[in-house]
Amino acid sequence: MNTNHSESENSELKLFDDSPIQAEPFQVEVIRSKKRRRTVSAQMHGDVLRVSIPSWMSKAEEATNIAEMVRRFKRKIATQEVNLTDRARILAKRYSLHTPNDIEWAENLTSVWGLCTPSTKTIRMSTRLVGFPSWVLDYVIVHELAHLHVSGHGPDFWEITRRYEKTERAIGYLIAKSGDNETDLD
Numbered sequence: 001m002n003t004n005h006s007e008s009e010n011s012e013l014k015l016f017d018d019s020p021i022q023a024e025p026f027q028v029e030v031i032r033s034k035k036r037r038r039t040v041s042a043q044m045h046g047d048v049l050r051v052s053i054p055s056w057m058s059k060a061e062e063a064t065n066i067a068e069m070v071r072r073f074k075r076k077i078a079t080q081e082v083n084l085t086d087r088a089r090i091l092a093k094r095y096s097l098h099t100p101n102d103i104e105w106a107e108n109l110t111s112v113w114g115l116c117t118p119s120t121k122t123i124r125m126s127t128r129l130v131g132f133p134s135w136v137l138d139y140v141i142v143h144e145l146a147h148l149h150v151s152g153h154g155p156d157f158w159e160i161t162r163r164y165e166k167t168e169r170a171i172g173y174l175i176a177k178s179g180d181n182e183t184d185l186d
């Protein structure tokens with residue numbers, strides 16, 4: 001008897017739900033510091049995001065900086081809720097794909113949703129996927145896993161990627177989200 005069986009089945013069920021990767025709200029505390037000359041910093045203390053701001057900053061600059069920090073921390077918290085390693089492992093097994101050596105969130109991926117480096121078998125996922133349904137996230141993972149087998153986007157690549165049932169639907173979703181920006185998968 002394999003005692004892990006029911007556990008892995010449970011985690012597979014969660015893969016196809018429609019729940020977005022949620023960002024929970026939290027409180028913000030602003031500290032205006034005379035010592036702080038140039039940079040804005042932020043740290044979570046329990047449920048409170050404490051933002052330190054140089055005292056010379058205008059209210060408008062303060063608001064812009066706080067909004068940026070809140071956005072960044074919400075993404076960070078939301079991405080921590082998602083176990084990319086488990087998800088990639090389950091998807092790789094289901095679609096007979098290689099398992100990556102490493103798969104991590106990246107804040108600095110701005111022009112692509114995901115990035116695969118086949119030489120090191122590593123995958124980076126854009127934190128801008130936060131708020132998207134999990135079946136879209138899974139498509140991006142499968143897309144990048146497929147690059148562990150095939151580079152480029154030829155027919156052999158799509159043959160592998162379309163093992164994932166929601167590939168077309170997810171592509172449509174991502175195109176709609178990209179708008180005029182040239183956000184694409186690499």
Ligand SMILES: [Zn+2]
Nearest residue numbers: 143153185186
């Ligand atoms: Zn690609």
